[in-house]
Amino acid sequence: MKLNRTSAVMEYKFVSSFESLRNKLLSQEKYADRLEKPLAYWALPNDRRLPLAFMDRSVRQLLNTPFEELYATPGVGQKKIHSLLNLLARAAKAPSPKDDPVTTLLKNGDIFEEDGGVKKDGKIDPTTVSEAAWARWRNTVRQYRLESYTLGQLAPSLEILPRVLWNTPLETYLDLTLGEIRRMKTHGEKRVGAILQVFGGLHYLLGDASAPAAMAIHILPKTIDDVDRWISTVLTSDEPVSEEAIRDRFIEPLVAQVRIDAGTQMARLTESRLAIRGRGATVRQSAKRLGLTRARVYQLLGDVAEIIQVRWPDGAGRVEALIHHLNEFEDSPTAGSPFYAAIELFFPGSCPEFEGGESDDVALSRAG
Incomplete structure (x- = not known):
């Protein structure tokens, strides 16, 4: 096809830019680590008209392909070629001796959003x-x-x-x-x-703060961290713990975590099981109220324990230490108390001495 003058000039510029980038990237050792990365590596969140036909190919593969062949790819026109050249130009940015290619792009202001994809509220697109x-x-x-x-x-x-x-x-x-x-x-x-x-x-x-070499961090969900810190405080105290403190600092934060991870219905089932809001409900009563089978309610209650185990892998060990500490006091929680009911639900197996005392349809119905 015969090209008009404008198209011919544009194609000449494309060829010239491609050959310049090709020579630069293939001839210098400092770019060797970039050649095996796919072209998609250099794409940024605000990019438009990306050459999708080339995105999975490595930079080396593209540079070793004749420009005429790339330009002849179905669906690839001037705009897609222009985008291809922009991506290759990013790959050719001179790296800082101490930085990886990504950090170099950031410092040069070439990335539209430093957190690319992270919105101001922390959610990801x-x-x-x-x-x-x-x-x-x-x-x-x-x-x-x-x-x-x-x-x-x-x-x-x-x-x-x-x-x-x-x-x-x-x-x-x-x-x-x-x-x-x-x-x-x-x-x-x-x-x-x-x-x-x-x-x-x-x-x-x-963020981008460097992690101290001699320090480590431990991450927990906030509600779980509140419980964990409270347990640490209790373990170093010589004072007994009130039922009110157990409810406010131990049971309710764990219910709040269930609400975060499984929704309102699961949280209400948990509250009902533990008699947090009035009289407790048996499995039979909960099943009737929710329109579920008893087997399904048991399954949901099992999910509660799994949620807490996933969110707090060290939780069972921490709770066992708490049990041993509270047992040192004369007015320690007894079997059937809200404390042990919560442990049976959230950490089954952590207090075997109290297991099997009551049927599941009787336990907790008398609480509150």
Whole structure:
């Protein structure tokens, strides 16, 4: 096809720019680590008209492809070629000796949002997360040595996570690009979005501050952290603990965590089971009120324990220490008290000496 004068000039500029970038990236050793990254790595949240046909190809593959062949790719016109050249130009940004390529782009102001995909309220828009932002988020996890934490421990709510991901450690995704994760079986946009929410939320929380070499951090949901701190205070005290303190500082915060992770209905079932709001309900009564079978109610109550175990892996051990401490006092909580009812629900097996004393349809119905 015969080109008009404007198109011919534009194509000449494209060829010239491509050859210049090609020579620069392939001839200098300092760019070697960038050549194997996919073109998508250099895409940013505000980019438009991305050359989708090229996004999964490595920079090396693209540079070793004749420009004429790239330009002849179906669906690729001047705007897509212009975008291709912009992405290659980002890859060719001169790196700082102490910085990785992503940090270099940030310092040069080439990334539209430093947290690419993280909104001001901390929520993640998975459609706007670039490979560059994803690399930064993974680096934050490494820097703070959070690899062994599970997605369930760090998610803002377990409701955003499929149950099969609750106990998946962060290290599962630490060496994968976004493109590789999206190509994994069963990892659709919803699941990928949940993973990004956890990693991006951590980066949003911890920021760019360097982690002290001699220090480590321990992350818990706020309500769980409140309970954990309260237990620490109790364990160092010589004073007995009142039922009111147990309700306010131990039971109700755990119910609040259930509400965050499983919704209002589950929280109300938990409250009813523990007689927090008036007279307690048996499993039979709860099943009738909710229009569920007794088996389903038992399953939901089992989910309560699983939620707390996922959110607070050390919880059972902390509670056992609390039980032993409270038993040193004459007026310690007794079997059937709200304290042990809560432990039976949230941490089954932590107080075996009280198990089996009453049937599940009788226990707690007399509380309140």
